[in-house]
Amino acid sequence: MTVLSIQNLNVTFSTEGGDLHALKDVSFEVPERRIVGIVGESGCGKSTLINAILGLLADNGRVSGGEILFQGRDLGRLDPREMKALRGPQIATVFQDPMGALNPVISVGRQMTNIQYRSGLSKAEEVERAVAMLRRVRIPDPEAALARFPHQFSGGMKQRIAIAMALMMEPALLIADEPTTALDATLEVATIELLQELQAQIGCSVLFISHHLGVIAELCEDVVVMYAGEVVERGTTRQVFNSPRHPYTERLLDCDPARQSSRTRHLPTIPGEIPDLRARSPGCIFAPRCHRRAPVCDTPPPDETVQDGHKARCHMVSQ
Amino acid sequence: MILSVRDLQVSFPVGRLMNRSAILGVAGVSFDIAAGETFALVGESGSGKTTLARAVNLLQPISAGEITFDGKRIDGLRGAETKLLRREMAMMFQDPVGSLSPRMQVRDIVTEPFRVHGVEADLRAEADRLLSLVGLSGDFANRFPHQLSGGQARRVGVARAIALNPKLIIADEPTAGLDVSVQGEVLNLLNDLRERLGLAMLIITHNLHVVHHVADRMAVMYLGRFVETGETEAIFQAPAHPYTAALLSANPEPDPDKAKDRISLPAEVPSLIARPSGCEFHTRCPWAQARCRTEAPVAQGTDRRIACHFPLSPGARPPAVKETAS
Numbered sequence: 204m205t206v207l208s209i210q211n212l213n214v215t216f217s218t219e220g221g222d223l224h225a226l227k228d229v230s231f232e233v234p235e236r237r238i239v240g241i242v243g244e245s246g247c248g249k250s251t252l253i254n255a256i257l258g259l260l261a262d263n264g265r266v267s268g269g270e271i272l273f274q275g276r277d278l279g280r281l282d283p284r285e286m287k288a289l290r291g292p293q294i295a296t297v298f299q300d301p302m303g304a305l306n307p308v309i310s311v312g313r314q315m316t317n318i319q320y321r322s323g324l325s326k327a328e329e330v331e332r333a334v335a336m337l338r339r340v341r342i343p344d345p346e347a348a349l350a351r352f353p354h355q356f357s358g359g360m361k362q363r364i365a366i367a368m369a370l371m372m373e374p375a376l377l378i379a380d381e382p383t384t385a386l387d388a389t390l391e392v393a394t395i396e397l398l399q400e401l402q403a404q405i406g407c408s409v410l411f412i413s414h415h416l417g418v419i420a421e422l423c424e425d426v427v428v429m430y431a432g433e434v435v436e437r438g439t440t441r442q443v444f445n446s447p448r449h450p451y452t453e454r455l456l457d458c459d460p461a462r463q464s465s466r467t468r469h470l471p472t473i474p475g476e477i478p479d480l481r482a483r484s485p486g487c488i489f490a491p492r493c494h495r496r497a498p499v500c501d502t503p504p505p506d507e508t509v510q511d512g513h514k515a516r517c518h519m520v521s522q
Numbered sequence: 523m524i525l526s527v528r529d530l531q532v533s534f535p536v537g538r539l540m541n542r543s544a545i546l547g548v549a550g551v552s553f554d555i556a557a558g559e560t561f562a563l564v565g566e567s568g569s570g571k572t573t574l575a576r577a578v579n580l581l582q583p584i585s586a587g588e589i590t591f592d593g594k595r596i597d598g599l600r601g602a603e604t605k606l607l608r609r610e611m612a613m614m615f616q617d618p619v620g621s622l623s624p625r626m627q628v629r630d631i632v633t634e635p636f637r638v639h640g641v642e643a644d645l646r647a648e649a650d651r652l653l654s655l656v657g658l659s660g661d662f663a664n665r666f667p668h669q670l671s672g673g674q675a676r677r678v679g680v681a682r683a684i685a686l687n688p689k690l691i692i693a694d695e696p697t698a699g700l701d702v703s704v705q706g707e708v709l710n711l712l713n714d715l716r717e718r719l720g721l722a723m724l725i726i727t728h729n730l731h732v733v734h735h736v737a738d739r740m741a742v743m744y745l746g747r748f749v750e751t752g753e754t755e756a757i758f759q760a761p762a763h764p765y766t767a768a769l770l771s772a773n774p775e776p777d778p779d780k781a782k783d784r785i786s787l788p789a790e791v792p793s794l795i796a797r798p799s800g801c802e803f804h805t806r807c808p809w810a811q812a813r814c815r816t817e818a819p820v821a822q823g824t825d826r827r828i829a830c831h832f833p834l835s836p837g838a839r840p841p842a843v844k845e846t847a848s
Contacts, residue, residue, distance in 0.1 A: 244701035244702070244703060244704075245671075245701055357791070358567065359790070360790070387566035387728055388566070388728060388730065388772045388773055389566065389768060389769065389772045389787050390566075391772070392774065392784065392786070393786070396786075414702065415774070416702065416776035417773070417774030417775050417776045418774050419776070420774065420778045420780075421774045421778075440778045441778050441779070444776060444778050445778070445779070454703070455702065455703065456776060458702045458703045458705075459702050459731070459776050460702075460705070460706070460709075460729075460731035460734065460735050461731045461773065461776055462775075462776060462777075463735065466734060466735060466755060467735055468713050468735070468736075469710055469713070470705075470706035470709055471706055472703050472704070472706040472707045472710065473703040476671070
């Protein structure tokens, strides 16, 4: 079954300079028990997408088309109270900055029992569950950790506590927004391994957002590549990373210094800038920066199927 | 040598009145940077990279050691003398946008060093010259920092750093927070300027891929000490200190089929208040032996220095190999 299915999602923000079309015809699926990565650079619409899923778009933003189906229910049709009941128990999130997710003046134990207010468990059971969860994320001496405050933990431990809290209610979907970006390389790897392990134990799906291609390659089974508010390519991680078909994906992979195995003084870049989303051209959004641009690119590109499950929004796929 | 650092220590007081003590943020490091050379400091958060860079720039008082810049001892300089020094040694701070004053226009930001140091110049012409050096058009002169992208803000930071033709630039995490496509741009720019202006550079980063492509030599820091120093290429080919080997193997690569023979490091980083005995890395080292727990290793070698009793042979695997599922 599909846990999350996004169909032709459009999100628009009203701004002083006119309507800003932040997401355009975004479609992808997060199947059950699968880790799906979203990769894209600043301004590609990753955060807007998460906020749209969570029903937390800013006041000037609205879903202007399409559907967000969570376990078959259209989230756009839920009233705020129903949506609130889903956030946490069903759809949990982990953000980049663990310090921002934890309350600095409340002990970890109280925060972890407070968020179980809807579980109907007794106080003792709540504490027991918090301890068990801390143990699962490998916090040493979890009973004593309950009495401590967030600042008494290291950055890696704080992020693990945030992960423990997100997974405590065993949600169907975990949205992880750049959860390892603020961590060091060795901690990053440890956190990815932990996430993989917990995901298998709990059996949830994970939507993992990152701009770190290496982390996506390691953790995710499927990947969605976003550029300027559009899904330009999606498929299994192997399909997309080994045989990218959208020129943007190609260039992005080339840019990663990790792909240059031999030492080079001149690293590849993508010349040009992300276009102004207030005035989208009808053609391909990447065309102005594309090295394979052709006249046909001034017309809207189709979502071409490359292979089963591998799609790219580019005219050149069929040429 | 443009910069020579010998046995540098930086200590911070900790504790309250009755049980005062000090921790060593930088615990005795030595290195040299030649003119036109790029030297990288690598290590995890809290390893002392930024403290060391600040000490070299005299932003942080040192508790022991010597710093020689361009043939002159600088560690004892005070007041106006430090100001003179900073004309020759420029600093680029972390956070590309945050390190620019939000209420100043780009033109004023890049020419501020002239005003601070009282250097007579045609500021308008200088702003145009500096912006074109970093590849920004003159239109940017009138913008404010919030109107810049991360990469553009970084370029402005570079322009400000090179304003007074320094001999050395200290760049603290020059690519942190930038997208991969922009990272390349900034690194290419730094490489170009280094060649054109003959700058020496001290780059601080935790991104090893970046180090590989820009640095001639590198040092790996752990708990305020250098555990391995040497030519970047040689260290990447065959890391000899177990910590370096672990760091290099913990570098996720964008290839789903890459064999992942990773050296996983157990436990958290030890506290600087209670440093481990002997070799300070023994608490996390998969190769640790009895001698490592009692006896501190002394860095051996000249070009390549390794502070380890049992340096690794190329391609060594930990005794109990822990394979991670791919």
